[in-house]
Amino acid sequence: MSEESxxxxxxxxxxxxxVNGCGVARDAAGRGARVLLLERGDLAQGTSSASTKLIHGGLRYLEHGEFALVRESLIERERLWTIAPHIIHPMRFVLPWTKGLRPRWLLRLGLFLYDHIGGRHALPATEAIDLRRHPAGLALKPGFGPAYGYSDAWVDDARLVLLNARDAADRGADVQTRTHVERLERVGDHWRITARGAGGETCLFRARAVVNAAGPAVLDLLDRAGCRSARHMRLVxxxxxxxxxxxxxxxxxxFQLPDGRIFFAIPYERAFTLIGTTDRDHRDGVDPVTASAEEIAYLCxxxxxxxxxxxxxxxxxxxYAGVRPLIDDGSNRPEAATRGYRLELDEAGGQAPLLSVFGGKITTYRxxxxxxxxxxxxxxxxLSGGDWTARAPLPGGDFPKTGLAAVIDRLAGxxxxxxxATVDRIARAYGTQAWDWLGAATDRTGLGADFGHGLTEAEVRHMMVREWAxxxxxxxxRRSKLGLRLDAAQVARLDQWLEEQA
Structure with missing residues (x-):
């Protein structure tokens, strides 16, 4: 048993x-707190790496009356692009009008609100387009004409989590992955936390306050702390x-579907198209979560x-699939359940507070x-000072939000x-911190073993030392999406190399 803290x-x-837990750790560490972050698996292993990869207001939430949430999300959209321009970039969306579904006037009204309630500044406004003459119409079946183009942003969701954790650690936070919290106990003015480490060892920690950002397991963690909440969760x-x-x-x-649902089709990793998402109530376990054959067929x-x-x-x-821990607001359909969040404080007479996070979406994490x-x-x-994270770049994002092309050009030079393709991928993952691990290399041999598709020993070591891989x-x-490209033999070689480093 390890010594207690x-x-x-x-x-x-x-x-x-x-994303919520790492965001809280970053913010608190930047305000001077001594922070401990505990994650039972890998960072972003669950819901936070299983999103549709969008920083967006949630256009469809408007028809459910979620105006405050959409406004908050749209304000955050440009803030996040500003602090992480390497992993977040603008994306133009095409919304075709489909006869027999939502009327054109409703689409126009929704997009007008979308453009104006969130303080859009740098992103282009909505425009009417004709798919018979627009490049986006070429891939579609005949019959589509009227459509609308509007702006949102794409994000590498897993790297957003990692960069928040990295910045928290750079500001003094102790980040411990593969450490499963088994019990929390109030002992006087602090919490005593019992956890199980990756090797099965018992780890004991103490903290004056706890944030429960366990996502789908938020209520389970409350049980382990001997606390209760009147709030109910809906796992979707x-x-x-x-x-x-x-x-x-x-x-x-x-796109709209006849059952009232929507889905996105997004350019992905240069050679692919990402299609999603479904909304199904989830009653099974949360580790692992997989897409069912029925859901795959539905998306096709x-x-x-x-x-x-x-x-x-x-x-x-x-x-891939993820479980969204939504607040149960009594909605009849899972897609109508609120994507808002609530913070619930259990303070036990003013000592050893426990703050639980219910709900939320990636765009509002900060x-x-x-x-x-x-x-x-x-x-x-x-803790000292106020909200500071809206202005401070995440690691590697210290360049103008429209300056990614210049970073790519400099890296290529x-x-x-x-x-x-490798330069592009590296720039979009690491931004200005790519030079930290590329160093003085003058050829590929200077980066060590080559595992395929531009993944080298130097990059893998960086992921292990600086990103908890x-x-x-x-x-x-999670650190990359090169799993889409490496073949079985290349993955086996990487596994062997990792085993040799252990």
């Missing part, structure tokens, strides 16, 4: 290494599929209503985190031996 007591323990599974690309342009699509059928190039489940090169730390400030004297899944599906 040998270095003393933490101001704040954050439990959950998803969202599944996605990835297929070889269905179109040769950079526009994304927002939805795509086939619109695209010239038909797809079947056999065309799916990858599928604002949620600021609100959570603000709420804890009266209990933690170490400094490392001419790298393939253009341990397995090939961590490297190929």
């Amino acid at each position: 040998a270095a003393g007591i933490h101001d704040l323990a954050v439990i959950g290494g998803g 599974r969202g599944s996605h599929i990835v297929v070889p690309r269905l179109f040769d342009h950079d526009f994304a699509y927002f 059928e939805g795509a086939n209503r619109y695209f010239v190039r038909a797809i079947t489940p056999t065309d799916v090169v990858w599928s 604002h949620l985190a600021a609100g959570a730390v603000d709420q804890l400030q009266p209990y933690l004297p170490a 400094d490392y001419p031996f790298l393939a253009p 341990r397995t090939s899944a961590d490297i190929l599906w």
Whole structure:
């Protein structure tokens, strides 16, 4: 058994290494708190890496009356693009009008509100387009004409989580992955946390306050803390599929279906199209979560209503699913359940507070985190100052939000031996921190072993040392999406190399 927090007591323990937990850890560490972050698996292993990869207001939430949530999300959209221009970039969406579904006046009204309630500044406004003469119409079946183009943003969701954790650690936070919290106990003015480490060892920690950011397991963690909440959660599974690309342009699509649901088709990793999402109530376990055969078929059928190039489940090169921990607001349909969030404080007479995060969406994580730390400030004297994360770049994002092309050009000039696709991928993952691990290399041999498709020993070591990577899944599906490209022999070689480093 390890010694109980040998270095003393933490101001704040954050439990959950998803986007909300890492956002809270970053904010609190930047305000001077001594922060501990505990995650039972890998960072972003659950819901936070299983999104549709969008920073968006949620156009469809308007028809459910979620005006405040949409406004908050749209304000955050440009803030996040500003602080992370390497992993977030604008994307233009095409919304075709489909006869017999939502009327054109309703689409126009929704898009007018979308443009104006969130303080849009740098992103282009909505425009009416004719798919018979627009590049996005070429991939669609005949019969589509009137449509609308509007703006949102794309994000590498897993790397957004990692960068928040990295910045938290750079500001003094202790980030411990593969550490499962088994019990929390109030002992006087602090919490005593019992956890199980990756090797099965018992780990004990102390903290003056705890943030429960366990996502789908938020109520389970409350049980382990001996606390109760009157709030009910609704677990909704969202599944996605990835297929070889269905179109040769950079526009994304927002499609309607006859059952009232919507789905997106998004350019993905240069050679693929990402299609999703579903909304199904989830009553099974949350580890692991997979897309069902029914959901995969549903997404294929939805795509086939619109695209010239038909797809079947056999065309799916990858599928993934995540469980969204939504607040149960009594909605009849899972897609109508609120995507808003609530922060619930259990303060036990003013000592050892426990703040639980219910609900939320990736676009609002930063604002949620600021609100959570603000709420804890009266209990933690170490915290000082107010909301600071809206202006401070995430690691590698210290360049103008429209400056990614210049970063790519500079990287290509400094490392001419790298393939253009590899330069593009590296710039979009690491931004200005790419030079930290590329270093003084003058050819590929200077980066060590080559595992294929531009993944080198130097990059993998960087992921292990600076990004908490341990397995090939961590490297190929969360730190990158090279799992879509490496073949079985290349993955086996990477696994062997990782085993040799252990």
